[in-house]
Amino acid sequence: MAALYFKSRRRSSAFTGLSSAFIPRSFEICEVSLNLLINPPSKGCPVVELHDSAVDVKHLLNVLYNPLLFSEKTVPLSFVAAIVRMGRKYEFKELLAAALQRLTDENPTTLDEYEKLTNENGISYTSTRITHYRNMSFDVITLTRENGLLTVLPCAYLRAILYTNLVNFFLCPIFYH
Structure with missing residues (x-):
């Protein structure tokens, strides 16, 4: 609170x-x-x-008083998640749209857009708009399911399958808060 x-x-x-x-x-x-x-x-x-969580409020106030935060090339997923949650709850339409754009840029809905984000062999992927970390796909899945952002899910599920070593995941999971 x-x-x-x-x-x-x-x-x-x-x-x-x-x-x-x-x-x-x-x-x-x-x-x-x-x-x-x-x-x-x-x-x-x-x-x-x-x-709301103090971290979410902090992220919201940071972006309200410094709108240039969203102009940075990459931002942490926790920042995007806070803006999605707070933007939906408190009707910050422009901030919500900017956060959703970052999520959809990272998790495109078409195969052509997805292939643009991978290297020539189609396997390797580098995050361009959200700071990448290990097992990020699972956090994206959680965020999108909690907020009903179903168009992001197929790509997030694909990344979770392709880029996660399940043995290491279950031995040492890392989650954001």
């Missing part, structure tokens, strides 16, 4: 309202709760309580 403290309600709500339809509603809800003394202010600032 994370709590957001907004010192300047006008600036923060106007800024984040540009990206999300949900955020302005949360300020209205916050004002009502302040009036009812359900959620008292902290140091005179409204408090918005979020029931």
